[in-house]
Amino acid sequence: MTENDFNRRDFLKVLGWGGAAVALSGCGNTSIQDGQETVTSYVTLPSFVVPSISNYFNSTCAQCDAGCNIMGRVREGRVLKAEGNPNSPINRGRMCGLGQSGVQAHYNPDRVREPLLRTGDKGETITWDKALGLINEKLNGTKGAEIAFITGGMSGHVQALLGNYMDALGSKNHFSYEAISPAVLRAANKKAYGMSMPRYRIDKAKVVVSFGADFLGAWVSPVHFSQQYAQFRKGTRPEGRGVLVQIEPKMTLTGANADRWIAVRPGTEGVLALGLINALGKAGMSIPADVAAVSNEYTAERTSKETDVSAEQIEKLAALLKERTPSLVLAGSAAEGYAHGSQNAAAIALLNRVLGNVGKTVEASASVPFPQIAPTVGNRSSLIALNDGLAAGKYKVVFSYGVNPVFSAPASMKFKDNFAKADFKVAFAHYMDETALAADLILPLDSAMEDWATVVPEYMAAPEEAGSNTYAQMSFRQPMMEKVFPDTRGVGDILLALLKQRKADEYKPFDDFYSYLRSAVLKNKVALGGKAGDDDEVFWNETLSKGIVPLKGIAGSVSAKASAAGLKLPVAADADPSYPLRLIPAVSASIRDGRNANEPWLQESPDPLTTIVWDSWVEINPKTAAKLGIVEGDIVEIASRSGSIKTQAYLFPGIHPDAVSVPVGYGHEAMGRYARGVGANVFGMLDAVYDKETGELALNETSVKISKTGQRVIIVKEEGPVGGSQAGKPKIAVQVSADKVDLSKEV
Amino acid sequence: MKCFLRSLTLLVGLFFYASSHAADALPTLTTPDDVGPVIEQPIEFPHFRHAGDAKDGGMQINCMYCHTYARRSMVAGIPPIQKCIGCHQSIESVRDKPRIQKLFEYWDAKKAIPWKKVHDLPDFVRFNHERHIQRFYFQQDRPYQEVCGYCHGNVKAMTVAQRQKPITMGWCASCHQKDHLVSANSSKTGHGPNDCFTCHK
Ligand code: SF4
Numbered sequence: 001m002t003e004n005d006f007n008r009r010d011f012l013k014v015l016g017w018g019g020a021a022v023a024l025s026g027c028g029n030t031s032i033q034d035g036q037e038t039v040t041s042y043v044t045l046p047s048f049v050v051p052s053i054s055n056y057f058n059s060t061c062a063q064c065d066a067g068c069n070i071m072g073r074v075r076e077g078r079v080l081k082a083e084g085n086p087n088s089p090i091n092r093g094r095m096c097g098l099g100q101s102g103v104q105a106h107y108n109p110d111r112v113r114e115p116l117l118r119t120g121d122k123g124e125t126i127t128w129d130k131a132l133g134l135i136n137e138k139l140n141g142t143k144g145a146e147i148a149f150i151t152g153g154m155s156g157h158v159q160a161l162l163g164n165y166m167d168a169l170g171s172k173n174h175f176s177y178e179a180i181s182p183a184v185l186r187a188a189n190k191k192a193y194g195m196s197m198p199r200y201r202i203d204k205a206k207v208v209v210s211f212g213a214d215f216l217g218a219w220v221s222p223v224h225f226s227q228q229y230a231q232f233r234k235g236t237r238p239e240g241r242g243v244l245v246q247i248e249p250k251m252t253l254t255g256a257n258a259d260r261w262i263a264v265r266p267g268t269e270g271v272l273a274l275g276l277i278n279a280l281g282k283a284g285m286s287i288p289a290d291v292a293a294v295s296n297e298y299t300a301e302r303t304s305k306e307t308d309v310s311a312e313q314i315e316k317l318a319a320l321l322k323e324r325t326p327s328l329v330l331a332g333s334a335a336e337g338y339a340h341g342s343q344n345a346a347a348i349a350l351l352n353r354v355l356g357n358v359g360k361t362v363e364a365s366a367s368v369p370f371p372q373i374a375p376t377v378g379n380r381s382s383l384i385a386l387n388d389g390l391a392a393g394k395y396k397v398v399f400s401y402g403v404n405p406v407f408s409a410p411a412s413m414k415f416k417d418n419f420a421k422a423d424f425k426v427a428f429a430h431y432m433d434e435t436a437l438a439a440d441l442i443l444p445l446d447s448a449m450e451d452w453a454t455v456v457p458e459y460m461a462a463p464e465e466a467g468s469n470t471y472a473q474m475s476f477r478q479p480m481m482e483k484v485f486p487d488t489r490g491v492g493d494i495l496l497a498l499l500k501q502r503k504a505d506e507y508k509p510f511d512d513f514y515s516y517l518r519s520a521v522l523k524n525k526v527a528l529g530g531k532a533g534d535d536d537e538v539f540w541n542e543t544l545s546k547g548i549v550p551l552k553g554i555a556g557s558v559s560a561k562a563s564a565a566g567l568k569l570p571v572a573a574d575a576d577p578s579y580p581l582r583l584i585p586a587v588s589a590s591i592r593d594g595r596n597a598n599e600p601w602l603q604e605s606p607d608p609l610t611t612i613v614w615d616s617w618v619e620i621n622p623k624t625a626a627k628l629g630i631v632e633g634d635i636v637e638i639a640s641r642s643g644s645i646k647t648q649a650y651l652f653p654g655i656h657p658d659a660v661s662v663p664v665g666y667g668h669e670a671m672g673r674y675a676r677g678v679g680a681n682v683f684g685m686l687d688a689v690y691d692k693e694t695g696e697l698a699l700n701e702t703s704v705k706i707s708k709t710g711q712r713v714i715i716v717k718e719e720g721p722v723g724g725s726q727a728g729k730p731k732i733a734v735q736v737s738a739d740k741v742d743l744s745k746e747v
Numbered sequence: 748m749k750c751f752l753r754s755l756t757l758l759v760g761l762f763f764y765a766s767s768h769a770a771d772a773l774p775t776l777t778t779p780d781d782v783g784p785v786i787e788q789p790i791e792f793p794h795f796r797h798a799g800d801a802k803d804g805g806m807q808i809n810c811m812y813c814h815t816y817a818r819r820s821m822v823a824g825i826p827p828i829q830k831c832i833g834c835h836q837s838i839e840s841v842r843d844k845p846r847i848q849k850l851f852e853y854w855d856a857k858k859a860i861p862w863k864k865v866h867d868l869p870d871f872v873r874f875n876h877e878r879h880i881q882r883f884y885f886q887q888d889r890p891y892q893e894v895c896g897y898c899h900g901n902v903k904a905m906t907v908a909q910r911q912k913p914i915t916m917g918w919c920a921s922c923h924q925k926d927h928l929v930s931a932n933s934s935k936t937g938h939g940p941n942d943c944f945t946c947h948k
Binding site: 034036037039044051 | 816820821824825828829858862
């Protein structure tokens, strides 16, 4: 038995002695490491700082254009996390995952750290003095008309400075571009309601019918709408629990949350809207004569045939809308991304008029009283204008800031080649992305957590209190810590330095953008909510600490003037047999247009619907896949007339059998270690088809064919087998297919 | 085979066992398990001068005058140099002492002093000073030197601090298991939390 007595415990005892031998000769005890690390104290410390206890600084999220107000948690001089600012009418203390990843943009190891100059194929680091001097040199003797500046959507004092700089250069060529832009929505809203961004009140509606507006995921101001949606779904609300119907060919996050998801044939959303109006009329609702003249043609039979939505469903939906008012009808990118996108949006807007929602769930918003800081919103038509100019050799010096058109322009635009035609290209860059790589001079930017700015959101949310129809706001963005890389600069600082080259006297008083901003704010103290007698320092500090400056805005008004005149919806053409499927580029809630693709949290957080991580995928309806002999994990080639990509196939019942969907924003060739080579870039293969009225890129107008490459992978995803493991659990409820759900019970 | 492996482990164990006797030849510490090593610091800070009793030439300054965060934060904190200078700029009598000169050198250069950690817990342990100070100093009204001394020993008699207690989990737990008065004016008792996640988050 002697050997058997030697059990695990004895062994540990013996080992323990051995350990003690090591420990005794070292620092006395194995579990602590006295005297190894330094604990460096501060030289001086403001009294509000207590080590290990966080301070919060109010700022504004820069991860998308919604402009949520955030608080940065700062401990021992490092920003650790962002939280929503509870006093914000936009996000009311919440944030989205994309916003959370802002700290990874800040600490990102792939940030550009020094100014870089290209000579031929080589790049060299240069000093800021040299970089700014070089710009000055290149601009001297260049006419204003030969200078162009491309940016994303902008607002606030940085925009004001940029405006001044362009004036100083005598250039009118500021192009504001967003890869995924609600430009069609803006134009349609302007026509239908008299303002391009009214306030939507999901929280007040009894029914929301959304034509492809992914308002919980990526549409306009998703955190704000998610807050409204939470109200909308409360049974305790006076209006009762709201019913959400989502109509779209590819299921979005919002679609997945809907009570009913209706897969419409891609592009026929407008037809369905008119069919609904017709059905409403049949159900006894009075339809204005001008609308009826158009909608009468769309009988249930015709609508059903064109849209693939059964007559019964249309009837039920109409009954629901008639029964429950006010409702709210939204149009999103899934309905707008067509050559007739504006027509679709107009038809959908008619529904709001017919249902009497305008003024109830579509409310007027206010705009900021200072036009210089009001948002300049981006769209695709400005990129086309720039591209045409570049192609014609009109621009000699081109600046780019906050956009990546080399990545996001369809290949058929040949943007990269045209960009190369400009003599001197300057990129204000956070990463060495595709556009920065194509530039001659790269200026490294501060992160949004190191920089000063003011932000005016395009979608102006307002608090519930009275007077909210004149509520407008400006938000502050302020540094939360010292720069991570000492040689980066804020965009405002760079613009100021450039302005000093042109107008030294005017800008002499300002040492840096901070002093410019401070003096601009103090000059308008009264308009920004202060009193004339307030102490400057106190006012400035208070304003900054709140982060939100409510302004008495210019009240807008909405009118139910949506007109049916001129509305013409094309009959869906039969698919081209060589390109039989419709490609729907999806905008995911985290990667969006791809500008943040180098933040690993976004790559590794599973897509909400497919649970796929770290790669692109193509969603194919199982029926279509069966026909093509495709199974999950097959690497397929998706080819359009303009290009092709290869990616893994994912069978997804939430997509119309005539369509396939690939998320945008993946497939970077540059940018950084987390983005480069991950997935495929779908922007490049899009056909250059544009909405006829606004010139916006018709995202969903590309037809494709799919073929197997013969390779197969195991998709890296979170989900298990369908339905999950049910071992030992009572049977889960039988799934009812969407068209069998009895919506009348919800009426 | 199994038996062979067992005897092999035994042999290895015996080797270590033997070598632990060799360790006895090392310079012996007074109570080897408790006291930490003498740690060389950038400035040999005389705790006894600041916190020591008046009869020993000390100034009886409350620990928390300098380690001011202990009652408000997880960490007790090393005071910013600003704090040292706050007093020392008006104590001319010791101004030319080498340690004070060194202090002013750091201050003039606005450079932080790289103190070495004397009590360094592993990263998977979260110790909270505030809870302990609040409980024993404020609620139980015990003298501060006793309260800090539970873990830090008699610092008022040291120059640079040296660890006096094992600060291991067993040692922490041994105190958490004891009944302590809930507050100075109550006879109710309670003991420290015993949940893993209190310290291991
Ligand atoms: S929606 Fe998300 S990413 Fe956009 S501003 Fe708000 S928190 Fe930031």
